[in-house]
Amino acid sequence: MPRHQNRAAAGGRRRASHSMESVLTEAVALLDEAGPSALTFRALAQRLGGGVASIYWYVASKDELLDRATDHVIGGVLAEIEAMEPGDDPIDDLRAMSLTLFDAILVRPWLGNYFMRNTDVQGNALRLYEKLGQPTLRLKLTARQRFHAVSAITTVVVGSAVDLGQEPPQEVLDGALGRDEFLGRFAATWRELDAQEFPFVHEIVDEFEGHDDIEQFRAALDLTLAGLSLQAGA
Amino acid sequence: MPRHQNRAAAGGRRRASHSMESVLTEAVALLDEAGPSALTFRALAQRLGGGVASIYWYVASKDELLDRATDHVIGGVLAEIEAMEPGDDPIDDLRAMSLTLFDAILVRPWLGNYFMRNTDVQGNALRLYEKLGQPTLRLKLTARQRFHAVSAITTVVVGSAVDLGQEPPQEVLDGALGRDEFLGRFAATWRELDAQEFPFVHEIVDEFEGHDDIEQFRAALDLTLAGLSLQAGA
């Protein structure tokens, strides 16, 4: 009977069998090296030095593989976040945690598309959700406001991650076209638009051309946190 | 020579050939009826009463089909938004536009995953971006702040949309399992968690169980807008 059919009985969350570890590790390696399209059962099997069907002993489907691989690396992020000492200001704690999470996604853009898809399988994601929620318990908010606050924050993280996650059009992945030139080409197109009809695009095209992903995320996060801080009556 | 090879020469943005329209309309219909996995070239060809390869006359790849289909419906949203009269408060205008956009995504959850992926093909998305940006021109902000503000808003929209977009696990799509029961099963799992270790999850599990997607989005949006309002010195 395959491993994935007694999920409930498995219970304890750190009973990882040796090979389950290696399956997830190699899956993550493939994702890191060449993006989601590179993670196929055949490629993974070859890397593991085994047959394709063997993977189905550990995992019921590709979706579950993705979920488990995602949760595997989220485990690392969780460890980082659990190691943080709570500070005076809960808002600052929220910011620090969010930035840690975002940093991890920046290195692994594929994470964004699978993160928090299924907390049933993604146990670490659930723990991370809990950790993100704890600082809100120190804020003067209703339960509903707390729920909405953490939802808002994960929304900002996921939304930013998705922006990042779109696989660039091959030319930039090959290194033939630099990221700056890629952005520059878009900016050039935008600059040619009619100035009367597109006043805003013209206003921000310079900012867009030289924009930094972290800064952009930080700005979005800070707006949300400022709103939250206001709501908590600080 | 296929249509999609003289994109630059095409120029004028409303020269839609009759059949291009029907291709996009039927593609959208398939997406609406059974989600992204139902949109295959074979299914689409059958619906159009033609052959599979014919679709490639209008579209170079599935990615482009998705982009054009997305932009097709965004065109409708854009029309709605362009019909709105600007009010006194730019922030209120931003909120109204964002909610209109989100309403459209609520009806078509697949939209979120393809929205704003490639403004080169998605001309209406670019116009929508412009429209979203215009209210910020009336706020006391730097160009960079304006850029970040609109990015933050689209991030919230996209992030919420992605949450929505994950195809439910078939049982609820069949109607065999109601949405409430689906949420309830998750809630039940969460309630069984250790109360010491998961204080936040316990605090908000009731809110989660009965939560409304629009309300959740509105709360996230309002936090961002409150932060923006603060930044503009209102």
Place this chain on the structure above:
DNA sequence: AGGTACGATAGAACAGCGTTCGGTAGAGAT
């Protein structure tokens, strides 16, 4: 030691996918 149950593995095949190739029907111009 022999038998047996079971954890773990894998090759081969299947159905479906996006995409490409080569060719064709028909209208309009020469």
Place this chain on the structure above:
DNA sequence: ATCTCTACCGAACGCTGTTCTATCGTACCT
């Protein structure tokens, strides 16, 4: 009548996730 170009399509290719079936090796029981 021939040529050209638009619009179209059947058949095949290579790839994917998934399933079927068979087979090792080891631990355990008698």
